[in-house]
Amino acid sequence: MSEMTHYREVWAPRPPRTRLMVWFAWLLLVALFVYCWQVMTENTIWAFVSDAPRQAMDIGSRMVPPRWGYLPELLEPLWDTLNIATLGTLGGIVMAVPVAFLAARNTTPSARFLRPVALFIIVASRSINSLIWALLLVAIIGPGLLAGIVAIALRSIGFVGKLLYEAIEEIDTKQVEAVSATGASSVQVLNYAIVPQIVPTFIAIGVFRWDINIRESTILGLVGAGGIGLKLQSSINVLAWPQVTMILLLILGTVVVSEWVSAKLRRAVI
Amino acid sequence: MLQIDSLSKTYRTGDKALTDISLSVPKGQIVGLIGPSGAGKSTLIRCINRLVEPTEGRILLGDSDLARLGKRPLRRQRRRIGMIFQEYALVERLTVMENVLSGRLGYVPFWRSCLRRFEPHDVRRAYALLDRVGLLQHADKRADALSGGQRQRVGIARALAQEPELLLVDEPTASLDPKTSRQIMRLLTEICAERKLPAIVNIHDVPLACQFVQRVVGLSAGKVVFDGDPSTLDETALSTIYGADDWHAMQQESRDDDEAESALRLVGVGT
Numbered sequence: 001m002s003e004m005t006h007y008r009e010v011w012a013p014r015p016p017r018t019r020l021m022v023w024f025a026w027l028l029l030v031a032l033f034v035y036c037w038q039v040m041t042e043n044t045i046w047a048f049v050s051d052a053p054r055q056a057m058d059i060g061s062r063m064v065p066p067r068w069g070y071l072p073e074l075l076e077p078l079w080d081t082l083n084i085a086t087l088g089t090l091g092g093i094v095m096a097v098p099v100a101f102l103a104a105r106n107t108t109p110s111a112r113f114l115r116p117v118a119l120f121i122i123v124a125s126r127s128i129n130s131l132i133w134a135l136l137l138v139a140i141i142g143p144g145l146l147a148g149i150v151a152i153a154l155r156s157i158g159f160v161g162k163l164l165y166e167a168i169e170e171i172d173t174k175q176v177e178a179v180s181a182t183g184a185s186s187v188q189v190l191n192y193a194i195v196p197q198i199v200p201t202f203i204a205i206g207v208f209r210w211d212i213n214i215r216e217s218t219i220l221g222l223v224g225a226g227g228i229g230l231k232l233q234s235s236i237n238v239l240a241w242p243q244v245t246m247i248l249l250l251i252l253g254t255v256v257v258s259e260w261v262s263a264k265l266r267r268a269v270i
Numbered sequence: 271m272l273q274i275d276s277l278s279k280t281y282r283t284g285d286k287a288l289t290d291i292s293l294s295v296p297k298g299q300i301v302g303l304i305g306p307s308g309a310g311k312s313t314l315i316r317c318i319n320r321l322v323e324p325t326e327g328r329i330l331l332g333d334s335d336l337a338r339l340g341k342r343p344l345r346r347q348r349r350r351i352g353m354i355f356q357e358y359a360l361v362e363r364l365t366v367m368e369n370v371l372s373g374r375l376g377y378v379p380f381w382r383s384c385l386r387r388f389e390p391h392d393v394r395r396a397y398a399l400l401d402r403v404g405l406l407q408h409a410d411k412r413a414d415a416l417s418g419g420q421r422q423r424v425g426i427a428r429a430l431a432q433e434p435e436l437l438l439v440d441e442p443t444a445s446l447d448p449k450t451s452r453q454i455m456r457l458l459t460e461i462c463a464e465r466k467l468p469a470i471v472n473i474h475d476v477p478l479a480c481q482f483v484q485r486v487v488g489l490s491a492g493k494v495v496f497d498g499d500p501s502t503l504d505e506t507a508l509s510t511i512y513g514a515d516d517w518h519a520m521q522q523e524s525r526d527d528d529e530a531e532s533a534l535r536l537v538g539v540g541t
Contacts, residue, residue: 178361179375180321183375188375196361
């Protein structure tokens, strides 16, 4: 140890230039916020906004109490909704798994041709909301449950595919190396070294997507794709507010239950 | 028997990892490959079973030149070469038995391996190997439930399940404590002697190597700079391999290890 050396007492995590840049970035952000606020409020009619509490109270008072007697009529569409979510998730997973293996850099058979195709499928599926998928599918295959199931499945491909292919790319390569060193073929390597590593993530992704799909499928009826959304729309159309409240409460209850189930399932597999 | 002729490896980045290596390993001989980090020990071992593609040279195992094989024949030849890894490289989420049986993958069709329906004689051999490495009662545990020394023994059983004609061993003891390291080296040398297996063992720990191997090959900057009996590995030889300063430090370290081991033995701690 050298003693009696004069050390500086000033230390900053960033050099002054960088600090100045950070400060400017913040300034820009605040300026942007102020500008956006102005644009946003330009076309607002303030008379309506000041009226808002009264309007909300009005609708609110018409919505309570919920019409409990409506509940039995809702159970069948609710069952349809759960079926749309579950079958849609399963269909989505079945289609997403091969796409994920084609998209992952370390498993794709051809990085030049097949990988971009798989990535495009994932992006296309993710960029279109399930409500829009349902709108298209109702036009193509007609209204009903099937349209809802296919819509949910198509939307799920991108989500499941993306998370799964990222999981495949992050596996431990030493295990893969060890299995290929035994003289195993590439499908055997997939089966023995890659699949065991991604199984927990795979199940977690599937359950998570199922949970999201329950929420998404409640709304699909709005465009005629079956389920509880149909009831919601018809109730809103005739201004039957107590029924709307009943439906919203039921959806809330279902989502809470599905959240609880998926949390349990995820904890069980990891 | 393994014969390597003027093997060279240049990485795509332009780094020359191996230059003109020639080496021949007769049946039943255990070769310790020593050298500083970055000398090319791992690359050399991996070139032999083509986990790393060699740039030039020939690698003869029996009659076939491993350096020039296509995909399918390479897989066939890889079955003859067992490999043991530094951090065990077991498939953590599979059971011990599945890991050992994965040594048979090159011999069984896909449907058998996928359904885990291995042939009776493969299963019997896997049990026998687990018994040999002392893990018979752990067969159905998941690999990640075992300790380091136990995992390395599973790694050894997996390599032996291939019924190899050559063992490649990459830093078998680097993640193990001194006592377990010795146990693993002892097990490896015994097994090689039983089966007349030649082996190339990559190893950092020079005193440990000298204790267990019959021949030492020293690599430095991708070249063979020493090749001989462990007893002839004197200070001059070590200086050519590692540079002058390091040797004393290493001797000291080995003495510390010995002390640690005897201390452990005194208080009766061990795996």
